[in-house]
Amino acid sequence: MKIAQIAPLAESVPPKFYGGTERIVSYLTEELVRQGHDVTLFASGDSQTAAELVPITGMALRLDPHVVDPIPYHMILLEEVRRRADEFDALHFHIDLLHLPMVQDFIGRTVTTLHGRLDLPDLRAFYRAFPHHSLVSISDHQRLPMPPVNWAGTIYHGLPADILRPNRSGNEGYLAFLGRISPEKRPDRAIRIAARSGMPLRIAAKIDAVDRLYWEQEIAPLVDHYPNVTYIGEINEQQKADFLGRASALIFPIDWPEPFGLVMIEAMACATPVVAFRCGSVPEVIDHGVSGFIVDSEDQAVEAVAQLPGLDRSAVRGAFDARFTASRMAHDYVELYRSLPGARTDAARLRRERGEEAELQIVA
Secondary structure (H helix, E strand, O other), rough: OOOEEEOOOOOOOOOOOOOHHHHHHHHHHHHHHOOEEEEEEEEEEEEOOOOOOOOEEOOHHHHHOOOOHHHHHHHHHHHHHHHHHHHOOOEEEEOOOOOOOOHHHHHEEEEEOOEEEEEOOHHHHHHHOOOEEEEOOOOOOHOOOEEEEEOEOOOOOEOOHHHHHHHOOOOOOOOOEEEEOOOOOOOHHHHHHHHHOOOOOOOOOOOOOOHHHHHHHHHHHHHHHHOOOOOOOOOOHHHHHHHHOOOOOOOOOOOOOOOHHHOHHHHHHHOOEEEEEEOOOOHHHOOOOOEEEEEOOOHHHHHHHHHHHOOHHHHHHHHHHHHOOOOHHHHHHHHHHHOOOOOHHHHHHHEEEHOOOOOOOOOO
16 A cells, blocks of 8 residues: 555654654554555654655754744645645544644545544544544543544554563562653652652653653652652663663553553563553553553552562563554554545545556555
């Protein structure tokens, strides 16, 4: 198939540091290319890909000190996609909602994965106005706040099987927190759980400007108070396998409707179990008692930490291999692309007009 992947411009694809959506776009794009599809990636110019790259900006917007407003750059992105839309059998958007009014003329060949939370009050009115677009959720729980829309499916995220090496043989006896310092991620819970468990906690996390005050007033004093807590800062992809793989467990103490939680499957890929609070997608991702423990309180989390030696780290990695590889994710998306109403009607006509074979490529 000829497939367009349309990425956000905040981070490169893949991101240099934090950036869950752009990382998934990268994993999906590279796996589609590996499987033999003709893929074009619309993204920032510092992205790295085996697909054809259409660079919209010179660099990721978050890293460009001259960028004040990201909207104009996304308008440029949409114009470039519109100009080339007839080249593709399927166009896959990862930019939330900006494009929906623009794609009406080729709606039958588009699909949009919603990567963020959907419980914000303004979203119901918006998606109610665009009920015919094919939307993909990244967990079943993510769908709950939405009005009736055209759900094309739930497709869980996946990672390349070899990107994070599993550490099945042991760990260094610390708990890990990886992600963002923000109120909904609840690093304060992780600090208290580690302190009560008598274990070191290592925090590898970015601090966005909007969360700087929360860090300074709420979390930094706790880090200073507890000698078992170390704040490492933001880490890159190369450091992640070592950080997660040597941990006894990832602590995922969220307090919000997490749409998926990529870090959970990153830990599982490293054969590291997850102790996660029962919020959002967590019950769909964690197999309780196999890949980790699902808890409802800090007391239960402390009890779960005490039970970690009873888990088989090989089984943790096995749970990842069974459900969360990039190969499985790409296969699910290709099946979805082929089911789009315009994939065999409009796409076939456009191929004939370009002098190409009208039938879609069938790639195993």
